[in-house]
Amino acid sequence: MEFTQKVREAVNSFTTETKANVTELRYNVENTVKNAVSEAKDEVELQKNHFKATAERIQAKLKGPFTVEKIQADVKEEATILVADLKTSFNRNAGRVKGLFNEASSKVEKQVEEVKAEVKKAASTAKAKATKATKAKA
Numbered sequence: 001m002e003f004t005q006k007v008r009e010a011v012n013s014f015t016t017e018t019k020a021n022v023t024e025l026r027y028n029v030e031n032t033v034k035n036a037v038s039e040a041k042d043e044v045e046l047q048k049n050h051f052k053a054t055a056e057r058i059q060a061k062l063k064g065p066f067t068v069e070k071i072q073a074d075v076k077e078e079a080t081i082l083v084a085d086l087k088t089s090f091n092r093n094a095g096r097v098k099g100l101f102n103e104a105s106s107k108v109e110k111q112v113e114e115v116k117a118e119v120k121k122a123a124s125t126a127k128a129k130a131t132k133a134t135k136a137k138a
Contacts, residue, residue: 003133007126014122021115028107032100039096043089050085 061074 003130006129006133010122010126010129014118017118017122018115021111021118025108025111028111029104032104032107035103036100039100043093043096047089054081 058078064070
């Protein structure tokens with residue numbers, strides 16, 4: 001009966017620790033998602049402001065006399081600005097996404113290692129207790 005009680009305690013301890021680890025993992029995932037949403041909102045706001053500024057700049061260019069040279073210069077300037085904006089936006093967002101995934105990955109790996117350590121500890125404790133109980137009966 002004592003052996004059964006000890007095994008039950010070990011299982012209960014393991015279950016409690018596993019639930020705590022899962023809760024912490026869920027918390028980490030939720031925070032990562034919140035961070036991603038916050039970053040996306042920031043990026044949307046930046047893009048809205050950028051589009052507004054771009055629209056104002058283009059409207060200013062649509063006023064005045066038009067010549068072939070002026071139109072060509074304006075198109076070339078806008079193309080250069082567009083390429084630079086795309087590069088900037090891509091680099092900024094790639095860094096953000098990479099940072100979020102690296103952070104989430106490291107947190108998950110840490111949790112997995114902790115769970116593995118707890119499983120090994122619980123298994124070795126249960127094995128030791130079972131060996132001790134078996135020797136005591138013999």
